[in-house]
Amino acid sequence: MAESEEEVDVLVQRVVKDITNAFKRNPNIDEIGVIPCPEARYNRSPIVLVENKLGVESWCVKFLLPYVHNKLLLYRQRKHWLDREALVDITCTLLLLNPDFTTAWNVRKELLQCGVLNPEKDLYLGKLALTKFPKSPETWIHRRWVLQKILRQSSAAGCRKQQQQQQQDEAEQADVGRSQQLSDHLARTLHQEMRVCSDAAGRYPSNYNAWSHRIWVLQHMAMGNIKVFHDELSSMRLWVSMHVSDHSGFHYRQFLLKEVITELSHSSGNSGSPEHRSSTVLSSSPNHHSHSQANGELSGAEAADEVENQLGLSAVFQLFHQEMELCTDLIQSFPGHETLWSHRRHVFYLWHHWRRKHQHHHCNSTNGGSNSVHLNDSEPGLQKPAVQGSEDEEVVNRQRPAGEDMEVDRASLPDSRDSKRLKRGACPPTLPLEHSFVSRILDSCCNPEQRRFALAYRKWLDTVIGQQP
């Protein structure tokens, strides 16, 4: 290298300043990147700002990175002093070039703790790093830490508000306003987080870190907020249809389905005790139905519950039905995608478990009375509930217009031997239906991958599902 140590020192300090100034000049920078440029040209800064894109010319990275890297490590070993402003600038440059440098994120955590940085600034830095390194595990880990800090701050503010409210009623109005601000802020943060995840998922297919972060965000910032889950499920429908190889995106959809189904099952059996809404695992959620109907007699309130119950169950049927139909459409339109077959397994498994869990309850609760819902898949033709609704309707059980037929009625069941009805009717999945789906694929498709996946699915139905009690 021709450059002397001093020259490098001057150069790098200027570049770090240029980066800081670029952010000051344009607070809306939304993407970073390296501009291939093996040698320095002209006498100008290697930092290029075009519209909202920040680029660094590649020739300077090999000076820049080791320099800021070593500076920070010397500081960490207390061999070199850096003031707070310099720390902010150096960690920023360092993390945009090497976002998996854990210790640099930790330095920023300390700066956050003492109030030098604010959480929004760090979420923004992470967002930019993810535009160039969409998988970077340490960037996602730091985001979760920052989000938890925001959550803690707002719950502490919530507690203070409650205490104040008890003391002085006249302050109530102002407190309501503050509380509204707080929840608006959290809603905005949640929304922004979803956007960051979508962006990273678009930049790198089957991005495990982006999708598992998205699940974490819902688990920590949206549990019990069923509208968020419905909206996510709704918007994911188009996304998965356009990313039929993205197993992680489909897994996220499976997570949403499970949560929404758990919620629907709970709200149908137990209108509204909030602690029951936080269960994340369908199979481990407590049974919310058994307690009210032990004696088989229904009081007025219980009868009303029973109607609610039916609505919830119908909504669950509808959801499963629509999901299997989506799955069928995608498998037929895009043959040979393992992700789609894996999704089918998961959805069928969810259904199978839900059915086993609720079958028992339902026999007890209706006491053989109305007998309107059968959940037995051994006779597909006779016992399918027909829930009629718009086929494209994604979100169910949200303010359903009065009069829309949600009855689950044996008399209106479609004939099982009518294959069109089998395909189009709003029936939940059954083992025989799945077998005939596989046969149809095998009869009509000569794509070898598609056939391989169809055969594997059949084997899975026979061994994994078929051998369960």
Place this chain on the structure above:
Amino acid sequence: MGTQVKDVIIKPDAPNSLLLDKHADYIAAYGSKKDDYEYTLSEYLRMSGIYWGLTVMDLMDQLPRMNRQEIIDFIKSCQHECGGISASIGHDPHLLYTLSAVQILSLYDDVDAIDVDKVVEYVKGLQQEDGSFAGDKWGEIDTRFSFCAVATLALLGKMDAINVDKAVEFVLSCMNFDGGFGCRPGSESHAGQIYCCTGFLSLTGQLHQVNADLLGWWLCERQLPSGGLNGRPEKLPDVCYSWWVLASLKIIGRIHWIDKAKLRLFILACQDEETGGFADRPGDMVDPFHTLFGIAGLSLLGDETIKGVNPVLCMPEDVLQRVSLQPELLS
């Protein structure tokens, strides 16, 4: 529209015999380029990098070529006041690098070079109320860290320092419908996480809690027509995932469910005949990480020119015999 199977095609002239000497030269020379830009870029994981290099050298019976004293001194200077060990000097301590350091010292039969009691305290202090482990004091939770914690303690013979029942409970809460495991409850199954979780259950003697047939099925479905294994559906095959899947299959006693001969050819094709070392896929750049997992995979597949490797800890079996550690395997 045809289907694009996500796989590689192995060229007829790809390497198909094991180039042990080349690999040993490649690893021995790797650490000498310390001013390299790449070396700076990867310093945040240096301790694991040393573990990868030393373990693969030991598996090839070439450990004496590495500078033992320099490495042990380096590890000592990476132990912090809290007992945890960092990736390199001046970096912050983390469970990931604490395990790597303990693995390296076990290879050298010199764990007492560091303050072992403090390491145990550090690991113990990271266990949470729900049984999970944080990776460091900042609190990130991941099943990988559960594995790091128990693997570190198992090598030190101090498993009783933590609440093992609670730790098991948390890992099991990350099990999915396909028999696999993810990083947290509700997360997607992933071959790397499955390796950590089956390894964890092996070290804690809880493998009976795994649905071995179901998980074995999912793991076998990772094998692609090229013979290589991927880590999740519709991902490309990769030497490191080949190790994680293969080791998991070995742990749950289902290694005979895949086509071993084809996998061997895939791994061999990932060698670089000129530079030595293994890449993730045929034709890509080699690195010490994939070199270890290539060699370790071939060892698990029964190559007798390499030392036997333990599937749970990815260390030579003779080292584990020396510390009397025999993790449970299903048959």
